[in-house]
Amino acid sequence: MILPILIYGHPLLRKRCLEIEKFSNSxxxxxxxxxxxxxxxxxxxIGLAAPQIGISLRLFxxxxxxxxxxxxxxxxxxxxILKIYGSYLITKEGCLSIPNIxxxxxxxxxxxxxxxxxxxxxxxxxxxxLLSIIIQHEYDHIEGKFFLDHISDxxxxxxxxxxxxxxxxxxxxxxxxxxxxxxxx
Ligand SMILES: [Zn+2]
Numbered sequence: 001m002i003l004p005i006l007i008y009g010h011p012l013l014r015k016r017c018l019e020i021e022k023f024s025n026s027x028x029x030x031x032x033x034x035x036x037x038x039x040x041x042x043x044x045x046i047g048l049a050a051p052q053i054g055i056s057l058r059l060f061x062x063x064x065x066x067x068x069x070x071x072x073x074x075x076x077x078x079x080x081i082l083k084i085y086g087s088y089l090i091t092k093e094g095c096l097s098i099p100n101i102x103x104x105x106x107x108x109x110x111x112x113x114x115x116x117x118x119x120x121x122x123x124x125x126x127x128x129x130l131l132s133i134i135i136q137h138e139y140d141h142i143e144g145k146f147f148l149d150h151i152s153d154x155x156x157x158x159x160x161x162x163x164x165x166x167x168x169x170x171x172x173x174x175x176x177x178x179x180x181x182x183x184x185x
Contacts, residue, residue: 001035002042003053008098008146009167017051017058017142019078022120029059033075033118036061045096047134049141052097060138062131072131079115081139082124086110091133093147099166101159105150107136 006013020029032055040048040061049060063073086109094102110128113135117123127135137147148159 002038003035005039005043005048005052005096006054007166008095008163010097012054012056013051013097013141013146014144015051015056016144017049017056020057020059022116029077030118032057032059033061037063040096043096047138048096049138051141051144058142060142062134062138064131064134066130075118076113076135076138077116077118077120079113079135079139079142081111081136082114083112084108084110084136086128089129089133091130093133093137095137095147097141098146098148098163101148101162101166103148103151103155103159105133105137105147107133107150111135 032050036048036050036053036059039053040046040063046064047060047062050057058078060076060079061074062076063071065071084107088106089109090104090106092102093105109132110126111132112124112126114122114124140147140149148156148163151159
């Protein structure tokens, strides 16, 4: 099932997600994963995290054809970054939750990730290059962060109005936890 993707400004995207319990209902987790693949496919994304469809759990998926047309497809449950290292890479990143904004983001090239797949098989795996970048982007989502959190304050200021518009248009009634109702006239 294709689900709506939450857009920047939605408070759920700023929440740190919870771990999935190993003995939680596997039908529910499998249908969540299927919905995520459907939604990501429709949106032509290469990665999607559960909070982007409104589920605050530590789960993301990646499906991506590399330069040599080799397919990488993986479900990451309860991922943990054990180490980030190596030289810096600058990648132009975009996000399904922040339409029409692409920014150069600096991240390290290598990481070691511990995670489970959909069958609860545990992995400890090294990733580098673009895959390492995509994983760091998705990992940000389950930590309640966005790729734009990594840009300079000057750039943030520059994007401020555009982000405000994105947030207001697509989330007409964002629940802002900082809103003080007393200030409403
Ligand atoms: Zn994203």
